[in-house]
Amino acid sequence: MTRKTVAVLPGDGIGPEVLDAALPVLADLDLPLDLEFGEIGWDCWRTGGNPVPDRTWDLIGRSDAVLLGATTSKPRREALAELAPELREHAPQYLSPIIQLRQRLDLFANLRPVENHLGGGTPYRFCVVRENTEGLYAGLDFHPVPNALWPLVAEHPNARRGGPDDATASIRLQTSYGLDRILRFAFETARRHGYGRVTLADKPNVLRRSSAYVRERLEAVAADYPELPFEVLNVDAVALWMARRPERFGVIVAENMFGDILSDLGGGVMGGLGLAPSANIGERGNYFEPVHGSAPAMAGRGRANPAAAFLTIGMMLEHLGFPEAAGSVHDAVRQVVRRRDRVTYDLGGTATTTDMARAVIEAGQRTTSAPTAAVVTIGDELLRGDLADTNAADAARMLAERGIAVRVRHTVGDDEADIADAVRPSLGRDDVIVVMGGLGPTSDDVTRSAVARALDRPLEHREEAWQGVVERLTRFGVTVHDDNRRQALFAEGAELLPNPGGTAWGCSAASRGSTVIMLPGPPKECLPMLAAVLRDGLPDLPVPAATTTVFRRTLGLVEADAAALVDVLVKDSGVPVKPAYRWHYPYVDVRLDCPPDAADDLAGRLDAVLARYVVTDRDRTAVQELALLLDRYGLALDLDDRLTEGTFATELARERDRDRATSGAPSGGTGPLRVSLSGVWEGGNRTTYTGTVTLTCTVADGTGRRTDELTVPNRGAEVTTYFAEFAAWSVARHLTLRTEESA
Known part of the structure; x- marks a missing residue:
C-alpha cells in the first residue's frame, strides 16, 4: 500500500498533550504512515502575526490528512493586545486557524459522530453533518444595516423605530451548489457507514420559503439513494429527540448554525466533549480534530480526556483507507470508558491524561476482547x-x-x-x-x-x-x-x-x-x-487473548487492605490486568488475570507485598493445606486445642481422612510437632461478641520454635473458624520454612 503523509498540528492549550498521549497508538498499529509535525495556533499569531504560517500551509499541501490538536481563538481586541509589539503598528486582520483552514481548503462538511460509548441505556449511533460554508455563518452579518439592504429590513416595524444605525441584519445564504453537495455528502455517509435514515434539521414552519427550497434540493438528491428513507424535522424537535430518543436517528444534516448547535448537543448526549471527535472534509483537503477545544486553563494539568483524540485518529484512519485499524482504536476506547477504572475526572475517574491514554493503547494491544x-x-x-x-x-x-x-x-x-x-x-x-x-x-x-x-x-x-x-x-x-x-x-x-x-x-x-x-x-x-x-448455534465469537491467572488466598486482611496493596502494585507494573477480590470469611482471595509472559513477574510482586498473609496459591483452606503437609512428612500433632474447643482437631482429621481416601497418602507417624494455640480477648469474651481477639500460635519441634500472632475482630460465633484456620496456617508456615531451611 502507498505510504501516506499526515500533517500533525498539535496547536496550543491542551492540544499538544492530548495528541502526545494518543499518537503512540499509530506506532502500535504499524501502518504505512509518515507523520510530519507543524505549527499552528496562538503562539504563531503572537510571534509572527499569522496563526497559520506559510510553512504550515506547505506541509498541509503535501499531506494526505491533517490531524489537529486544538487551537485558541480570541476576539480582535484581545488578539491585538497579545501580538508582539513590533507587529502591532501594521496589525494584520486576525482570522482563526479553523476559519482559515475551512475557507482555503473549501472544507464544506463537518462530520460529528455520536455514539453510546459509555454503555447503559438504549444503544444509539448517529452522526451530525454540518454545512460549513453557507447558512447564517456565511459572513453576511451587518451593523449598521447597509443602504442596499435597508429597504428590506425596514419592512419590520422595530427596525423603522431606530433606523439603520440601530439595527443589525444577518442573511442565511443557501445555494443549490452548497445544498446539493452537503446533502449528497450526508446520503453517502449514511450509505457507507450503515446509517438507516437521513434527517434534515431545519425550521420549515418559520423560514417557509428558504426551507421549501432546501426540501426541493433534498428530494432531488434523495432520488439517487432510493434505499435510504429521509425526513424533514424542525430543528428544535430534533434537539428534543436527540436528548430523549437518540437511537431514532442515523444522519442528521443541517445548515451551519443549526448544525453547530446540534453537533455540540450530540457531545452532551454521549457524555461530554471529551468523547467527541470530528472531521472536516472538503474539495481540496481535510482536517481531523477533537471537539473539546484548547481549554488553556487546563493545559499542563494532566486532566484532559484523550478519548476524543483517539476517536479522531480512528476517523482519520478510516478516511485514509485503514478501516480495520480504525475499528481497533474505536473498540479500545469503548473498552476503557465502559470499564471506568482508568478514566479522567470528566468520566468520574482519577486517571491522568497519560494514564487513560496508556489504558486505551493497552486495550488495543490485546488482539481481541473476551466475549x-x-x-x-x-x-x-x-x-x-x-x-x-x-x-x-x-x-x-x-x-x-x-x-x-x-x-x-x-x-x-x-x-x-x-x-x-x-x-x-x-x-x-x-x-x-x-x-x-x-x-x-x-x-x-x-x-x-x-x-x-x-x-x-x-x-x-x-x-x-x-x-x-x-x-x-x-x-x-x-x-x-x-x-x-x-x-x-x-x-x-x-x-x-x-x-x-x-x-x-x-x-x-x-x-x-x-x-x-x-x-x-x-x-x-x-x-x-x-x-x-x-x-x-452461535456465530464465531472473538477469541480472547491468552491469559494466565495469578491467585493468592490471604488471611489476616480485609478487602480494603488487600486492594490498597495490590492496586498500587498492578498500576506500577504497567501490565494490562484488572485485580479481582473475593471476601469469604475468614479469607480474602486475590486474582490477577494477566498476559502469560507477565505472570511470573506479577506473582513475584504479589508475594512481596502479601508475604505476611498468603495461605496458598490454590483454592484450598489452611486446614486442607496443612493436612497434605502432615501426611507428606508423616507427622502428627501434639495439640493444645482448648481455644477452638476441638474444632481445629476435628476439621484437620476430616481433611486427612479425605486425602488418604483419594491419594493413598500414608497415615503418618507421631513426629514431635507440638502446637499451642491461645487467645486474649479485648472488649469482649467468648459469649459477648465485641472487641477483638489476639491469637497466638506456637509451633515447636526438634529443629526450633516459631510463634505467630494475629488480632482479629470478635464478630460472632464464626470466629472459631478463624481460630482454626489461623492455627493451621501457622503450622503450615512452620513446616514450609523448616523445609526451605533444611534445603
Missing part, C-alpha cells in the same frame, strides 16, 4: 422469592465453559417495559444476551413482546412453532386454547429453537453484533436448549 454475556431471568415469582433463581447461575456456568464471561445479570418481573429495558443496554455491548422465562400461554407471559420491543421488530406468527405446540398438547390429551397461539409469536426474522420438553419454543436473533437467545423458564427445558445453542 461477554448478559443474563436476564424473568418472573414475579423470582422477585418475591417464591422460587430460587437457579437459571441465572446455571446459565453463567454454561457460558463460562464456552469462554463467554457474564458481565451483568438482571432479574425482572413480568413487565414488558422492564424486560425491554433490561435487554436494550446489552445490545451492541455484549456478544450474547440470554433471556429466560415468561414464554407461557397466559397474559402475564410478556417476554416475547418485550424482546421484540427491545429489538425494535414486530412480532410475527410462526406456523412451525404453532404446529409444534398443537402436536405436543394433542399428544398428551391437553386442550388447545386460543391463548396458546401467543406461543407461536416471535420477533421478526428470529431463528426458532424447538423445545423438546415443552410447548414454549425459544428463538435466537442477531442485532447490533449481539445474539439474543430467548428461552422458557423451567430449568429442565431451558438448560438443554441453551446447551444446544452454545454448542452449535
Whole structure:
C-alpha cells in the first residue's frame, strides 16, 4: 500500500498533550504512515502575526490528512493586545486557524459522530453533518444595516423605530451548489457507514420559503439513494429527540448554525466533549480534530480526556483507507470508558491524561476482547422469592465453559417495559444476551413482546412453532386454547429453537453484533436448549487473548487492605490486568488475570507485598493445606486445642481422612510437632461478641520454635473458624520454612 503523509498540528492549550498521549497508538498499529509535525495556533499569531504560517500551509499541501490538536481563538481586541509589539503598528486582520483552514481548503462538511460509548441505556449511533460554508455563518452579518439592504429590513416595524444605525441584519445564504453537495455528502455517509435514515434539521414552519427550497434540493438528491428513507424535522424537535430518543436517528444534516448547535448537543448526549471527535472534509483537503477545544486553563494539568483524540485518529484512519485499524482504536476506547477504572475526572475517574491514554493503547494491544454475556431471568415469582433463581447461575456456568464471561445479570418481573429495558443496554455491548422465562400461554407471559420491543421488530406468527405446540398438547390429551397461539409469536426474522420438553419454543436473533437467545423458564427445558445453542448455534465469537491467572488466598486482611496493596502494585507494573477480590470469611482471595509472559513477574510482586498473609496459591483452606503437609512428612500433632474447643482437631482429621481416601497418602507417624494455640480477648469474651481477639500460635519441634500472632475482630460465633484456620496456617508456615531451611 502507498505510504501516506499526515500533517500533525498539535496547536496550543491542551492540544499538544492530548495528541502526545494518543499518537503512540499509530506506532502500535504499524501502518504505512509518515507523520510530519507543524505549527499552528496562538503562539504563531503572537510571534509572527499569522496563526497559520506559510510553512504550515506547505506541509498541509503535501499531506494526505491533517490531524489537529486544538487551537485558541480570541476576539480582535484581545488578539491585538497579545501580538508582539513590533507587529502591532501594521496589525494584520486576525482570522482563526479553523476559519482559515475551512475557507482555503473549501472544507464544506463537518462530520460529528455520536455514539453510546459509555454503555447503559438504549444503544444509539448517529452522526451530525454540518454545512460549513453557507447558512447564517456565511459572513453576511451587518451593523449598521447597509443602504442596499435597508429597504428590506425596514419592512419590520422595530427596525423603522431606530433606523439603520440601530439595527443589525444577518442573511442565511443557501445555494443549490452548497445544498446539493452537503446533502449528497450526508446520503453517502449514511450509505457507507450503515446509517438507516437521513434527517434534515431545519425550521420549515418559520423560514417557509428558504426551507421549501432546501426540501426541493433534498428530494432531488434523495432520488439517487432510493434505499435510504429521509425526513424533514424542525430543528428544535430534533434537539428534543436527540436528548430523549437518540437511537431514532442515523444522519442528521443541517445548515451551519443549526448544525453547530446540534453537533455540540450530540457531545452532551454521549457524555461530554471529551468523547467527541470530528472531521472536516472538503474539495481540496481535510482536517481531523477533537471537539473539546484548547481549554488553556487546563493545559499542563494532566486532566484532559484523550478519548476524543483517539476517536479522531480512528476517523482519520478510516478516511485514509485503514478501516480495520480504525475499528481497533474505536473498540479500545469503548473498552476503557465502559470499564471506568482508568478514566479522567470528566468520566468520574482519577486517571491522568497519560494514564487513560496508556489504558486505551493497552486495550488495543490485546488482539481481541473476551466475549461477554448478559443474563436476564424473568418472573414475579423470582422477585418475591417464591422460587430460587437457579437459571441465572446455571446459565453463567454454561457460558463460562464456552469462554463467554457474564458481565451483568438482571432479574425482572413480568413487565414488558422492564424486560425491554433490561435487554436494550446489552445490545451492541455484549456478544450474547440470554433471556429466560415468561414464554407461557397466559397474559402475564410478556417476554416475547418485550424482546421484540427491545429489538425494535414486530412480532410475527410462526406456523412451525404453532404446529409444534398443537402436536405436543394433542399428544398428551391437553386442550388447545386460543391463548396458546401467543406461543407461536416471535420477533421478526428470529431463528426458532424447538423445545423438546415443552410447548414454549425459544428463538435466537442477531442485532447490533449481539445474539439474543430467548428461552422458557423451567430449568429442565431451558438448560438443554441453551446447551444446544452454545454448542452449535452461535456465530464465531472473538477469541480472547491468552491469559494466565495469578491467585493468592490471604488471611489476616480485609478487602480494603488487600486492594490498597495490590492496586498500587498492578498500576506500577504497567501490565494490562484488572485485580479481582473475593471476601469469604475468614479469607480474602486475590486474582490477577494477566498476559502469560507477565505472570511470573506479577506473582513475584504479589508475594512481596502479601508475604505476611498468603495461605496458598490454590483454592484450598489452611486446614486442607496443612493436612497434605502432615501426611507428606508423616507427622502428627501434639495439640493444645482448648481455644477452638476441638474444632481445629476435628476439621484437620476430616481433611486427612479425605486425602488418604483419594491419594493413598500414608497415615503418618507421631513426629514431635507440638502446637499451642491461645487467645486474649479485648472488649469482649467468648459469649459477648465485641472487641477483638489476639491469637497466638506456637509451633515447636526438634529443629526450633516459631510463634505467630494475629488480632482479629470478635464478630460472632464464626470466629472459631478463624481460630482454626489461623492455627493451621501457622503450622503450615512452620513446616514450609523448616523445609526451605533444611534445603
